[in-house]
Amino acid sequence: MKYFIKNMVCMRCVKAVALLLENMNAEVVYVHLGEVVLKNPLAAEEVEQFKTGLKSAGFELLDDQRGRQIEKIKAIIIDHIHYKEDEKFNFSKVLSNELAKEYSQLSKLFSETEGVTIEHYVIQQKIERVKELLAYNEMNLNEISYKLGYSSVAHLSAQFKKVTGLTPTQFKAQDIHLRKPLDVV
Structure with missing residues (x-):
């Protein structure tokens, strides 16, 4: 499952998001600038936890196609x-x-x-x-x-x-x- 993240601009950002997912015990395929691929989709409560974690680190989960394209x-x-x-x-x-x-x-x-x-x-x-x-x-x-x-x-x-x-x-x-x-x- 692919997720798009706003404001990922450097390798430290990639590491911060990877660490957040690791702490959530998500099975990560890869994390790149602006993009995360997980082996399995996150459950609804996990998505909310992910959004909260991202927001506290200065990132944002993108839900719309236009925002994803811009990122x-x-x-x-x-x-x-x-x-x-x-x-x-x-x-x-x-x-x-x-x-x-x-x-x-x-x-x-x-x-x-x-x-x-x-x-x-x-x-x-x-x-x-x-x-x-x-x-x-x-x-x-x-x-x-x-x-x-x-x-x-x-x-x-x-x-x-x-x-x-x-x-x-x-x-x-x-x-x-x-x-x-x-x-x-």
């Missing part, structure tokens, strides 16, 4: 930007292939529900990843630009400044590192 889109984008190293990809093709739907359909749903386009969401996620990589101070801008699929450092810098109001160099010099949690981006 899948977000999970795919977050996974590709934050966890897949050195991959170049076209998000419209990736989303269409992984969700077996036309990109225009997914884009319309996302924009109507979230109030921003998929492209804007991708940019926001990339900028948060750039902030993270700048804070770690292990890569230069050229390496970060390449890693995240920017055409040039100038393109990355312009987009970074447009979103944050600072150049990457100014951001790094501040040494404050105003990063946002991925679930609020």
